[in-house]
Amino acid sequence: MLRFDNLCKRYDTHTIFEGLHYEMGAGCVALDDEMGSGKSTLLGILAGTVEADAGEVWLGGHSLRSAPQRAKATLAYMPDDCLEYPQLTGRAFLEQVAADRHTTLDQRTLELTDRFGLTPHLDKRFEQMSLGTRKKLYLSAAALGSPAVVIADEPTGGLDAAARAVLVDLFKMLGRDRAVFFSCYDTALARACGATLIGFADLRKTP
Secondary structure, eight states: OEEEEEEEEEETTEEEEEEEEEEEOSEEEEEOOOTTSSHHHHHHHHHTSSOOSEEEEEETTEETTTOHHHHHTTEEEEOSSOOSOTTSBHHHHHHHHHHHTTOOOOHHHHHHHHHTTOGGGTTSBGGGSOHHHHHHHHHHHTTSSOOSEEEESSTTTTOOHHHHHHHHHHHHHHTTTSEEEEEOSOHHHHHHTTOEEEOHHHHTSOO
């Protein structure tokens, strides 16, 4: 479901990483490495928001390079700041994601937003929300439709204990039939999700 091969990223003369390889099917994988190692950059490349200097990514069997629209149609992506749509309300964001995935904002997703404590915030604009509230909306949106790949950059940031428990349940559910790839410093939470923990050293091994 998610595959990348020989990924490389440089800024000027500084190489962030190179020669990264990985492939996964359904399940959860947590990327746990030191700060500044390039986790957000890698996840941005996998989501198609950052351009790699070399290598290729496949999402749901589609090449992000040669078939970007088909590849991105299989993806649910949660960036670190979740502020891509500052003027949208939470409800409008969920409705937009649902429309993009050719589905509707269903009762199951609304129940998930309620578990996250989002009901009082659905009619606020993203620019009015805390980081944790924005992240909970993006996490709720991951359940809309059936994206084959879920990529999340530090999904636990700004979440309280109750919301983290909901996140664990959500990732365990999504991981049954989807590839969930996320960065996380909280190894206990990653293990609670049933995630395989990896670092950049694992991604540099010859496949």
